[in-house]
Amino acid sequence: MDNSLEISETPHLRxxxxxxxxxxxxxxxxxxxxxxxxxxTAIIGPSGCGKSTLLRTFNRLIDTIEGVKVKGEVMIDGVNxxxxxxxxxxxxxxxxxxxxxxxxxxxxxFDNVAYGPRIHGExxxxxxxxxxxxxxxxxxxxxxxxxxxxxxxxxxxxxxxQRLCLARGLAVEPEIIxxxxxxxxxxxxxxxxxxxxxxxxxxxxxxxxxxxxxRQAKRLADYVVFLYMGELIEHGPAAELFANPKESLTRxxxxxxxx
Amino acid sequence: MASLRKIKERLTCSxxxxxxIASGLLLFVISLGxxxxxxxxxxxxxxxxxxxxxxxxxGRGEFxxxxxxxxxxxxxxxxxxxxxxxxxxxAVYLSEYASRTVRAIAGPVLDMLSGIPSVVFGIxxxxxxxxxxxxxxxxxxxRFSSGYTVLTAGIVLAVMIVPLIVHVALSVLRSVGNxxxxxxxxxxxxRWQTVKLVVLRKAVPGLAAAVVLxxxxxxxxxxxxxxxxxxxxxxxxxxxxxxxxxxxxxxxNYGEMLSIxxxxxxxxxxxxxxLAVVIIFNIAARLILKKMENIR
Numbered sequence: 001m002d003n004s005l006e007i008s009e010t011p012h013l014r015x016x017x018x019x020x021x022x023x024x025x026x027x028x029x030x031x032x033x034x035x036x037x038x039x040x041t042a043i044i045g046p047s048g049c050g051k052s053t054l055l056r057t058f059n060r061l062i063d064t065i066e067g068v069k070v071k072g073e074v075m076i077d078g079v080n081x082x083x084x085x086x087x088x089x090x091x092x093x094x095x096x097x098x099x100x101x102x103x104x105x106x107x108x109x110f111d112n113v114a115y116g117p118r119i120h121g122e123x124x125x126x127x128x129x130x131x132x133x134x135x136x137x138x139x140x141x142x143x144x145x146x147x148x149x150x151x152x153x154x155x156x157x158x159x160x161x162q163r164l165c166l167a168r169g170l171a172v173e174p175e176i177i178x179x180x181x182x183x184x185x186x187x188x189x190x191x192x193x194x195x196x197x198x199x200x201x202x203x204x205x206x207x208x209x210x211x212x213x214x215r216q217a218k219r220l221a222d223y224v225v226f227l228y229m230g231e232l233i234e235h236g237p238a239a240e241l242f243a244n245p246k247e248s249l250t251r252x253x254x255x256x257x258x259x
Numbered sequence: 260m261a262s263l264r265k266i267k268e269r270l271t272c273s274x275x276x277x278x279x280i281a282s283g284l285l286l287f288v289i290s291l292g293x294x295x296x297x298x299x300x301x302x303x304x305x306x307x308x309x310x311x312x313x314x315x316x317x318g319r320g321e322f323x324x325x326x327x328x329x330x331x332x333x334x335x336x337x338x339x340x341x342x343x344x345x346x347x348x349x350a351v352y353l354s355e356y357a358s359r360t361v362r363a364i365a366g367p368v369l370d371m372l373s374g375i376p377s378v379v380f381g382i383x384x385x386x387x388x389x390x391x392x393x394x395x396x397x398x399x400x401x402r403f404s405s406g407y408t409v410l411t412a413g414i415v416l417a418v419m420i421v422p423l424i425v426h427v428a429l430s431v432l433r434s435v436g437n438x439x440x441x442x443x444x445x446x447x448x449x450r451w452q453t454v455k456l457v458v459l460r461k462a463v464p465g466l467a468a469a470v471v472l473x474x475x476x477x478x479x480x481x482x483x484x485x486x487x488x489x490x491x492x493x494x495x496x497x498x499x500x501x502x503x504x505x506x507x508x509x510x511x512n513y514g515e516m517l518s519i520x521x522x523x524x525x526x527x528x529x530x531x532x533x534l535a536v537v538i539i540f541n542i543a544a545r546l547i548l549k550k551m552e553n554i555r
Contacts, residue, residue, distance in 0.1 A: 061441055066359050093447030103438045106461040115456070116446035165442065172446045 012037040012176065012206040013058065018072035020053055020062065027053050029230045031072070035223070040198060040207045042221035042238070044214065046258065050230040051210040055178050058208065059095040060088050076176075093120065096169025096205075098182040098194075102161035104153035105168075109136075109145050112153045112164055116172035135167040139197055159190025166197060177201060179209040183216065195220060214254065218242060226250050228258075290534055297528035300521050309528065315492040322525045324532070329494035330409075330502035331478060331533075337413030337498070338477045342421045343470055349421070350428035350469075355454050366429075372422035381486030384415040389487060397499055407489030410498040415483050420473040427472055431465030432458060464548045471544040475537045481506035505533050 011034030020028040028050045035041050043051045056062040057074060060081060073080045081091045093116075105112050113132040114122075122128060132149070136142040141163045145156070153164055162182065169177065179198070183191035198207055198220055211217050217224060217238070224242070225235040226249075234241060234250045245251045252258045300309070300322060312323025353365050393406030435458050443453040459466070489501025490511065509529050512522070 059445055061445060064437075064440070064444065089447040089449055092445050095445065097441065097445035099438050099441060101438060103436070103442045105439065105442060105457050115443070116448075119446060119448045119452055119456075168442070169446060178445075 010037055011035055012076070013208075014073070014075040016073040016075070018054075018057060018070070018074060020050070020057060020071075021069040022053075022065070023067040027230050028057070029232075031227075031232045033225060033232060033235050035206060035208060037206050038202060038204070039222040040202050040209060040220050041223040041225060042217035043208065043210045043225045043227060044212070044217050044253075045227035045233075046253065047212060048229075049227040051212075051227055052180055054225075054227065055180055055208065055210050058176070058178060059092045059097060061092070061097070063088065093172050094174050095176045095178050096166070096172070096174040098162070098166050098169060098177065098179045100181045101185045102158055102165050104156070104161050104164055107153065108150045109153045109156070109164060110149040113167050113171050115168060120172065131171055135171045136164075138170055138201075139163040139167045140193065141167060157190070159186050159193060162186055162190065162194055163197065166194070170201075174205070176206045176208060179207065179211075181210055181212060184212070226253065228253070286538075290531070290538075293527050293531035293534060297524050297531050299524035300528055301524075303521060313494055317519050317522045317525065320521060322521065322528075324505075324529065326492045326494045327503055327505045327508045327529065328532070330488065331504040331506075331536075333409045333495045333502050334412040334416060334484060334488060334504055335474060335478045337409060338416035338420060339470070339474050341413060341417035342424060342473060342477075345417075346421045346424035346469075346473070347428060347466065350425045350432055350466075351454055351459070353425070353429050354432035355450065355458065369422045369426050369429075373426060377419060377480060377482040378486075380415050380419050381483040384411055384483060384487035388414055392499070400499065402499060404499045405489060405501065407487055407501050408499050409488070409495045409502045412484050412488040412502060412504070413498075415487050416477040416480055419480065419483060420477050423476055424469050424473040427469035428462075428466050431462050431469060434465070435461045467544055467548055471541060475540060478537060478540075479506055479533060481510050485510060505529050509533075 013035040015031055015033050015035075018028055018031040019026070031054065043054060045051050053062065056065075057070060058081075062068055062070060070082060072082070074082060076091070076094060079086060081088075105115055107115070110132050113135050114128045117128060117131050122131070133142060133146075136145065141160060144160060145164075148155075153161065156164060162185075166177075177198075183194050186194065195216070198209070201207060202222075209217075209220065221238040223236070224238045226233045226241070226245075226247075228249050234245060234247045236246075241250065242254065245254060249258070304322065309322060309324050310328065311325050312321070313325045314321045314323040315326055353362055357365065388411045389406035391406075392408055392411050393404055396410065397404035397406070397408075439457055439461060440453055443457045444450070448456070484504050485507040488504060488507060490503045490507055491501040492503050492508075493500075495502045509526050513526050
C-alpha cells in the first residue's frame with residue numbers, strides 16, 4: 001500500500017517502521033506514513049486504536065510514560081527525532097500541542113503565552129509584549145483579553161482557555177501543530193472558533209489532528225490517516241478516502257458499522 | 260417500607276453530623292478548659308510578664324515563660340530549617356524523577372519511618388547525636404557542651420518530621436495533573452523548568468500545608484525532645500546551649516507540683532500557649548495561602 005506520496009507536496013514528517021510497546025502491549029504496529037506539509041492531517045479511528053499514542057510519538061511526549069518502548073523512525077526536516085543525539089526540547093519546540101482539555105498553566109494570561117519564549121531565553125519586555133499580543137491576535141483572543149492580561153488564565157471561559165493554549169503553543173514558533181481531540185471538551189460555538197483557527201493556520205503550519213468526530217475530519221482535513229487496533233489501515237487525501245475507501249475496515253468505520 | 264428507609268437515612272446522616280461536630284467542638288472544649296484552669300495565674304500576674312520574664316522559680320512564685328518559649332522556638336525553627344529543604348527536594352525527586360519501582364519502595368519506607376515511636380528517635384539522639392555534639396561538634400567551636408543542646412534536639416526533630424513532610428508533599432505533587440506537565444514540556448521546557456515553573460507553582464498551597472503540618476509536629480513533640488534537649492530553664496544563647504521547650508516543661512513537671520501554689524495553673528497556661536501557637540500558626544498559614552491563590 002504505497003499511496004503515501006499521492007499528495008504531491010513534500011512531506012513534513014516521515015514515519016518509518018514505527019512500533020510502540022506499552023509494558024509489552026503492542027500499541028502501534030509498524031506504521032509508515034508521510035504527513036504532508038502545510039495541510040491538515042486528521043488521524044481517525046475508534047478509541048483505543050492508538051491515535052493519541054501516534055500523536056505523542058511525534059513530539060516525544062510519549063517518553064514521559066513509564067514502560068514505553070519506541071522502535072522505528074520519525075523524521076522531521078531530515079532528522080530522526082528518536083536519534084539518541086537529538087535534543088528532545090528542541091524537537092518539542094517544533095510542535096505546538098493542543099490537548100484534549102484546555103490546560104492553562106497556573107499563571108496569568110500574559111505569562112501563559114510568554115512561557116515558551118521565556119523558557120527559551122527571551123527576556124526583553126517589549127519583545128515579550130509583542131509576542132504575546134501577536135499570538136493572542138493570531139488565535140482571535142486579543143480583543144477579548146487585552147485589558148486583563150495579568151489576570152489568572154483560569155478565569156477565562158473553557159473555550160477562551162483552549163485558544164490561549166493554542167497561542168501558548170504558537171509563541172515558540174513551531175512548525176507543526178498537534179491537536180489531540182482539541183475540541184472535545186468545548187461547546188459547539190467554541191469548537192467552531194478553534195476549527196476556524198486551524199483552517200487559517202494551515203497556511204503557515206502543518207497541522208495534525210487526532211479526532212474521533214468524523215464530521216470534524218471531513219470539515220477540516222486535507223489528508224486522512226485511519227488507524228485500527230494499532231495498525232495503519234489506510235491513508236490518503238481526504239476527499240478520496242472519504243468518497244472511496246479502499247479497505248473494507250475503513251468503509252465499515254466510515255459507515256458506522258465499527259466504532 | 261420506604262419511610263423506614265427514609266428514617267434510617269436521616270438517622271445516619273444526623274448521627275454522622277453530630278460526631279463531626281463533636282470532634283470539632285473538642286478543640287474548643289480543650290482550649291476553654293486550659294484557659295479556665297490557667298485563669299488563676301493569669302489573674303495574679305500580667306500576661307506580658309509571664310511571656311517575657313526569664314525567671315522560672317516556682318518555689319518563690321516566679322513564673323517566667325520566656326526560657327521555654329525561646330527553647331521551643333529555637334528547636335522548632337532549627338528543625339524546620341533542616342527538614343524543609345530536604346523534604347521538598349526528596350518529594351520532588353520521588354514525584355518527578357524517580358521510576359515507578361523506586362516510588363513503590365520509597366512510599367512504604369517513608370510511612371514506616373513516620374510510624375516510628377518518638378521515644379525511639381529520642382534514644383537514637385542520646386546514643387548517636389549527643390556524643391557527636393559533645394565530642395566533635397562542640398570542640399570544633401572551642402566550647403564545652405554536654406551534648407544535650409538545641410542542635411541535638413533540632414536534628415532529632417528534623418529527622419522525625421522529614422518523612423511526614425515528604426509524605427504529604429509527595430501526594431500533593433502527584434495530584435498535579437499530568438496534562439500540565441505535558442503542556443510545559445510540549446513547548447520545549449526541560450523537566451526541571453517544568454517542575455520549577457509549573458508543578459511547584461501549582462502545588463504551593465499543598466506544599467505549604469505539608470510544611471505547616473511538619474512544623475506543628477516539631478513544635479508539639481515532647482518525648483524525643485525531653486531526652487536530648489538538656490532541659491535547662493534558661494533561654495538558649497545558641498545552637499550549643501541546652502533548651503527547655505514548652506512540651507518538655509509540661510511533661511517533666513505535671514504531677515509533681517501539688518504543694519506549690521500556682522504551679523498547676525502555670526503548667527496549664529503553658530499547655531494553652533502550646534495549643535494557641537499551633538492554632539494561630541495553622542490559621543495564619545491558611546490566610547497566606549488564600550491570599551496567594553487569589554493572586555494566581
